[in-house]
Amino acid sequence: MTTIFSPEWMTKFQDAWNNEPELSGELSKIGFNSVIGYGFDGDKEPVAVLKVENGQVVESGAYAGQELNWDLRSSNDNWEKWLSNPPGMVALGMAYTTGKLKFNSGDYSAMLKDPRMAGPFIKSFAVMGKV
DSSP states (O other): OOOTTSHHHHHHHHHHHHTOIIIIIHHHHTTOOEEEEEEETTOSSOSEEEEEETTEEEEEEEOOSOOOSEEEEEOHHHHHHHHHSOOOHHHHHHHHHTTSSEEEESOHHHHHHOHHHHHHHHHHHHHHTTO
């Protein structure tokens, strides 16, 4: 098994993201562009990053100081749990309100208020589970 957020894992995540119409296709419809970091609670920097242009991931790999629009953090245990059992809207909301999912960058509440972004955000966890 490939370690979560390793460069190899991120390449597989990129491929799965780009091949999921409910994620890349929906984000393409709204012209979504973003640099998204992923990492662990307590770390100074994220471990990995995706660069998304018009809904498609165009770069993935280790974080190397990129400016981030979104920086998602959680414990390794929570990430692993979400990989094996992807959360839905309610579970993600609870994870956010209880501090199990942190946004070091990005506005979680604004994103959830926009259904064009909320659905793909939730779908991204299901796509992670396919890696």
